[in-house]
Amino acid sequence: MDSVNPSKAGFALVTACILFTIIVYTMEKIGVPRSYGIGLSAFFALGLWAVAAFSGGTTRARRFLLADGSVNPAIAATALGCAVTLPVLFSDGGLLAAANPGLLVCLAGAVSSGLALSALLVSRRFNAAGQSDLGEYLFRRYQSRLPGRLMAPAMALALVLLMLPAIAAATRLASWYFASSPLATSVAIAALVALSAILGGLYSATRLGAVAFVVLLISVNLALLLLVLDTGGFPVGQLSVGSNAVEPMWDLEDQLRSLGIARLAGVLGGAAGFQALGADVHIAAGITLILGLIAFPPALHLYASCAEPQRAGRVAARGMAASAFFTLSFFAFLMFAGFGFYQTMLGLPVSEARVEAPVLYSWSHHQPPLITVCGKAVVTPDGLMEACNGGGSHIVDTGDLSIAGGLFAVAAPDLNGQPLAITALLATSFLLVLIAIAGFQALAAANTITGAFYATKKKATGSRRVFWNRLLATLLVALATYAGSGAPDGYEPLLLGFSLIAATALPALLVSLYLPAFGKVAVSSAIGAGFAVTLLFFILSTVGIDLIAGNGDEIAVSLFGLTGPLPGSLGGLYGLTAAIAVLATTWLAANLGPLSKIGPKIAPKIARGIAPEIAPEIAEGRREA
Amino acid sequence: MKLANWYSLKRSTAPVFWLAVGIVAVLAAIGLGSALQERQAATLFGLPATWSYALLILPGLLFLLVEWVLNRMNRRER
Numbered sequence: 001m002d003s004v005n006p007s008k009a010g011f012a013l014v015t016a017c018i019l020f021t022i023i024v025y026t027m028e029k030i031g032v033p034r035s036y037g038i039g040l041s042a043f044f045a046l047g048l049w050a051v052a053a054f055s056g057g058t059t060r061a062r063r064f065l066l067a068d069g070s071v072n073p074a075i076a077a078t079a080l081g082c083a084v085t086l087p088v089l090f091s092d093g094g095l096l097a098a099a100n101p102g103l104l105v106c107l108a109g110a111v112s113s114g115l116a117l118s119a120l121l122v123s124r125r126f127n128a129a130g131q132s133d134l135g136e137y138l139f140r141r142y143q144s145r146l147p148g149r150l151m152a153p154a155m156a157l158a159l160v161l162l163m164l165p166a167i168a169a170a171t172r173l174a175s176w177y178f179a180s181s182p183l184a185t186s187v188a189i190a191a192l193v194a195l196s197a198i199l200g201g202l203y204s205a206t207r208l209g210a211v212a213f214v215v216l217l218i219s220v221n222l223a224l225l226l227l228v229l230d231t232g233g234f235p236v237g238q239l240s241v242g243s244n245a246v247e248p249m250w251d252l253e254d255q256l257r258s259l260g261i262a263r264l265a266g267v268l269g270g271a272a273g274f275q276a277l278g279a280d281v282h283i284a285a286g287i288t289l290i291l292g293l294i295a296f297p298p299a300l301h302l303y304a305s306c307a308e309p310q311r312a313g314r315v316a317a318r319g320m321a322a323s324a325f326f327t328l329s330f331f332a333f334l335m336f337a338g339f340g341f342y343q344t345m346l347g348l349p350v351s352e353a354r355v356e357a358p359v360l361y362s363w364s365h366h367q368p369p370l371i372t373v374c375g376k377a378v379v380t381p382d383g384l385m386e387a388c389n390g391g392g393s394h395i396v397d398t399g400d401l402s403i404a405g406g407l408f409a410v411a412a413p414d415l416n417g418q419p420l421a422i423t424a425l426l427a428t429s430f431l432l433v434l435i436a437i438a439g440f441q442a443l444a445a446a447n448t449i450t451g452a453f454y455a456t457k458k459k460a461t462g463s464r465r466v467f468w469n470r471l472l473a474t475l476l477v478a479l480a481t482y483a484g485s486g487a488p489d490g491y492e493p494l495l496l497g498f499s500l501i502a503a504t505a506l507p508a509l510l511v512s513l514y515l516p517a518f519g520k521v522a523v524s525s526a527i528g529a530g531f532a533v534t535l536l537f538f539i540l541s542t543v544g545i546d547l548i549a550g551n552g553d554e555i556a557v558s559l560f561g562l563t564g565p566l567p568g569s570l571g572g573l574y575g576l577t578a579a580i581a582v583l584a585t586t587w588l589a590a591n592l593g594p595l596s597k598i599g600p601k602i603a604p605k606i607a608r609g610i611a612p613e614i615a616p617e618i619a620e621g622r623r624e625a
Numbered sequence: 626m627k628l629a630n631w632y633s634l635k636r637s638t639a640p641v642f643w644l645a646v647g648i649v650a651v652l653a654a655i656g657l658g659s660a661l662q663e664r665q666a667a668t669l670f671g672l673p674a675t676w677s678y679a680l681l682i683l684p685g686l687l688f689l690l691v692e693w694v695l696n697r698m699n700r701r702e703r
Contacts, residue, residue, distance in 0.1 A: 109679035116687040120694055238681075310702075313695040317688060324684030331680055 006074040010214060013048075017218045017425060020044050024421035034362065034420055041424040042178055045431055052211040053196050056204025061462025064201030064469070065132045065447065067305040071206055073315050076302045079209030080319030081326060082433055083298040083440045084111050085216070086166055087289060087494060088327050100265075100275040101331075103282045108327040110286035112320055114293025119316030122294060123303045125513045127312035132202065132304040133444065134297060134505055135452030141512045142520040148452035150524050154504040154531045155297055156476065159445035161497035163438045163480035165490035167193060169406070170434035171481075176407060177427045179366045189435065190481040196439030197446070197477070198470040202301055205439050212432035213322065219429040220329045223413050223422050227336040230416070241332035249339040262398045264338050268405035274491040280562045281570075285495055288572050292498030295505035297444035330409075337412035344417055345401065351392040354381040359414045360401075370411050372402045438477070446472035492569045496538055499572025503530030507579040522586040530572075530579035537571030 024037040058064055087107045131137040134155060138148040167189060175185040196208050224237040234240040253263045274285075293299070299316070306312040344357060353360055361378040363370035369377035373396075374388040388394040408415075410430055413422035446469045454465050484493075507526045511518045537557075544553035556565035559573060566573070 105679045109683050112679075112684040112687055116691050119691045124695075124698065310695070310699050313691075313698070317691040317695060320684065320691065321688045324680075324688070328680045328684075 006072055013211060013214050014218060016044075016048070017215060020428075021222070021421045021425055024424050025419050028420050037420050037424055038178060041428050044424075045428040048211055048215065048428070048432060049192060049196070049208065049435065052208040053199050053204045056200035056207045058200045058203050059463070059466065061466050063203045064466045065462075067201075067203045067206055069305060070307045071302070071305040073306065073311050073318070075206060075210045076305060076315040077318035078213045078322055079206045079436075079440075080115075080299055080302050080315060081322030082209035082213035082216070082436050083302070084115060084293060084296065084319070084323050085213070085326060085433060086162065086437050087111060087498075088330065100282075101335075102279060103275055103285075104331060104334075106279075106282045106286045107289060108324070108331065110289040111293065111327065112324050114290040114296075115299075115316060115320035115323065117290065118294045118296065118299055119313055119320060122300070122509060122513065123312040123316040124309035126300055126509070127303045127306055127309045130304070131451065132301050133447040133451040134295075134300065134509065135448040135450070136455045137451070138508065138512065138523070139452065139456045142523065144520040144524075145452070145456045146524045147508060147520055147527060148456065150527045150531070151504060151508060152449045152452035154500055154527065155448040156445045158497045158500035158504075159297060159441040159448075160476055160480045160483070161493040161500070163193075163441040163445075163477065164484035164493045166434045166438040166441070167477070167481050168484035168490060170431055170438070171485075172406060173410060173427065173434070174431055176366050176368065176370070176404075177410070177431075182367075186481055186485060190477050192435050193438040193442060193481075194474045194477040196435055197442040197473040201443060201447075201466070201469065202305055205436070205443050206302065206305065208432075209436045209440060212429065212436040213326070215425075216429040216433050217322075217326055217329070219422070219425040220326065220333050223418065223426060224329055224333040224336060226413070226418055226422060227333065227340055227416060230340060231336060237332040237336055238328050241335050245332070245335040245339045249335065249342065252339075252342055256398070264341060264398070267398050267401050268403050268408055274495075274567070277567070278563055281564065281567060284559060284562065284566060284570050284573065285491075288495060288498050288502055288570050291502035291506055291572065291576060295501055295509045297448060297501070297505065298440040300509075301440075301444055301447065334409060334412065337408075337416055340416040341412075342398070344415065345396055345398060348396045349392070350384050350388060350390070350394045350396060353396055354384050357396075357417070359411070359417075360384060363411070363414070368404050368407075370404055370407055371415075374400050375402070438480070442473040442477045442480075443469075445476050446470075492567075495567070495569035496534075496571075499534050499538075499570060499575065500531065502572040503534040503575025503579055507576065507583065511583065518583060518586065522583055525582045525586060526579040529582040530575040532575075533578040534571040534575030537574050538568040541565070541568035541571070 020040070024040060027037050027040070028034065060068075062068055088104065088111065126137070129137055129141070131140060135148040135152045138151055139145055141147075167186075170189045170193075171182065171186045174180065174189060175182045178185070180188075196205060200207075225235070228235055228237040228240065228244070231244050233244045237244075256263055299319075302315060302319075303312040306315055348356060358381070360371055360373055361381060361384060364377040364379045372378075373384065376383075376387045378384050378387050385392045388400060403411075403415075410426050411423060413426065414420065449472055450465050450468045454460055454468050504527045507530060508523050511523055511526065539547070540555045541557065542554060543549045544551065544555070546553060557574075558564065559566045
């Protein structure tokens with residue numbers, strides 16, 4: 001990994017992005033059909049993916065599992081930024097900014113806070129432990145297979161749940177952008193995700209994550225810059241977003257509301273149920289996200305891949321800064337795009353819209369259609385004249401339009417009259433990031449399982465573990481692709497995944513790093529309790545005890561401070577409470593209950609069996625058992 | 626039976642706990658406050674102060690704090 005010079009690689013990447021943008025822009029200006037530009041972006045995305053993933057391909061176990069333990073901090077920090085982007089980015093990002101910016105802001109704050117705590121509490125100590133995954137780490141730490149083997153299924157389930165919205169979002173985006181069949185696209189995306197995880201393990205996944213995140217930062221900031229220049233004013237959109245986009249947009253929306261004209265939130269289709277919930281539930285989701293991110297398995301892998309603990313801490317802190325910069329840019333981009341959308345569309349006669357707003361008909365042959373006018377997907381400029389009742393003199397009103405909400409972010413430049421090149425770069429970067437994120441999840445899940453079930457065997461070899469890792473990662477990606485194909489709301493699996501991590505990995509990791517008094521039994525019980533309570537709460541509150549949804553037997557339990565019931569996917573808050581309760585009970589039983597009297601009596605006998613030289617000291621109380 | 630090596634914990638991560646307690650307290654206060662006032666997301670997060678806090682000030686402060694704490698830990702280890 002040290003053979004890659006981050007400055008040179010970054011410069012090459014920026015140059016490639018600029019060249020790609022210029023080529024697509026030129027093609028559009030000289031009249032080459034848009035489909036050629038779209039086709040070129042497929043090659044660009046595949047090229048970047050192949051450079052990152054194939055150049056990192058390896059058969060060496062240490063390189064596969066730990067990236068040789070010498071990953072460059074800048075590359076690891078960028079890859080970490082990519083790995084934690086999911087809650088903010090995935091396809092509903094655009095929808096969020098318009099329908100409920102508060103949730104987007106809340107999730108962004110939670111990502112920063114979670115990574116900060118992870119940097120301080122976990123990064124250095126986990127790196128010092130020397131294992132790449134929680135399964136093997138718990139085995140080495142407790143010299144017992146039990147905690148790791150309880151942890152592995154919980155982590156596999158959590159990471160498959162996190163993979164699910166990423167793969168589903170990538171499939172939806174690619175299927176729409178390349179106008180390809182959903183089934184073929186889903187197979188292609190699954191293959192790319194699986195290859196990202198299995199070609200070079202952590203070595204290639206880190207490179208791909210870094211490349212994808214740099215392209216994402218370039219595309220979002222380029223799109224933002226063009227939007228800001230259109231609006232005028234201070235050109236740094238991240239700082240001027242409040243005065244130049246948010247406030248004017250809200251003033252405009254107030255006027256629209258008083259006139260009874262639809263606002264952007266009403267125009268965007270596909271609003272998910274979770275977004276409509278109150279701020280208190282969103283804050284509970286933010287807290288779950290913070291807790292889950294502290295022990296986020298892909299982040300643990302990246303910490304383990306650093307040469308020394310100090311570097312791991314630095315990676316976590318800089319990953320947090322990179323992620324925060326992206327979120328701020330993305331938020332500003334979406335706000336400027338929303339305001340620009342009103343400026344482009346409001347008061348436009350249909351006859352002028354044929355020239356001024358080609359976006360109204362240029363994406364109609366893609367599925368789902370990006371935009372419908374008066375309920376019709378218009379395919380040609382002339383079709384616009386007949387779409388609404390008033391003919392050519394009809395004035396376009398936002399109420400006439402309906403936009404596919406999940407595509408708003410990627411199509412925002414087009415909706416604002418920007419060149420296709422910007423949309424193409426955005427689509428490429430979103431796809432790469434979603435593939436890299438899912439690849440990280442698949443790799444972390446497979447590593448945790450093999451770490452717990454294979455690496456603990458006496459005859460385990462690195463090369464055989466790599467083989468099992470590859471097989472498992474492929475199977476898990478296939479499972480997530482299949483399960484995600486019909487998932488209507490991406491938030492439920494996302495939050496349930498983080499809930500499971502918060503209820504199992506977090507207590508086990510913190511106890512193993514900081515509380516040496518708790519042994520394997522306490523930690524295993526805590527993992528089991530956290531896992532069981534989280535899943536049970538989810539099942540009981542979503543489908544009820546009979547596993548049939550909507551027949552009234554679902555439980556509705558509130559949490560202190562919440563006005564309504566806690567959604568089932570946030571059961572990790574109860575799961576973590578249960579895990580802490582189990583740990584506290586174990587400690588109390590060992591110190592205050594009958595066990596505390598038995599312990600000192602049997603400790604010398606046990607010590608005599610395993611370490612005869614210290615047994616007398618234990619018996620006389622000069623040494624702790 | 627010793628619960629934890631509190632001395633080492635205190636030496637290495639004391640600011641972390643205050644940070645964690647601070648974040649949880651702030652979030653809990655906002656959550657509770659919003660619940661009590663029956664505020665909706667649109668009004669609670671409609672404040673530019675909340676946005677600039679979550680997107681700009683919080684990450685910036687956290688980054689500075691984390692770097693400072695990590696540097697302190699590194700110096701102490703050396």
